[in-house]
Amino acid sequence: MADLVFGRWTTAVLWTLNHHGRMRFTQLQVLLPAVTPKVLTQRLRQLEADGLVTRTYYAEMPPRVEYEATELARTLGPVFSAMVEWTDQYMDQVLAARAAYEGER
Template sequence: MQAQACPISPVVDIVFSRWTTPILWTLHHHGRQRFVELQRRIDAITPKVLTQRLRQLERDGLVVRTYHPTVPPRVEYEISELGLSLAPLFAQLAHWAEDHLDEVERARASYDAAGRPLSS
């Protein structure tokens, strides 16, 4: 197996895609939920994308899907033990955001005021 330039790249690919973080965050903070509940709590996500992301998270072992054979059938999603193990990482990121996002915004404003382009 070839060594990677950055050993955390696979984790970033798994956890920090566009919708994965909001889904995991929502399941962690609100507990087990049905599809519609999740969709309501996560602004602007389409049903198709939510379905795709939930399937991928289930495949990765971060979310557990429970099918209840009732009439009508009921499906619930919850964060798995493996998913819960990401909680300290998310807490650290939330702390970093609280402490540093203002600095990031000031740096952006300073960069933009200097008239430098983002790409060449």
């Protein structure tokens, strides 16, 4: 069940949609450049199936698709806030540990 929210790229996609609101696929790609289009598509489909993302298709020329966090996904806001607070508080220690590790190699 942990992969529901903490699967590879799932948290990043959910955080981005929670933080930025409704977005098109290309907008998500710009904000998440390290994720491949294939994986982003897979994550969005899975999140839609899990009820965490809505996909809205607009039948216009050219066609347009937008993704948005659902009400259920927005309940994760406090979790994301706690993660940001933790990062703000402890990132210096993480960076120091990384530097020490790399120095040992």
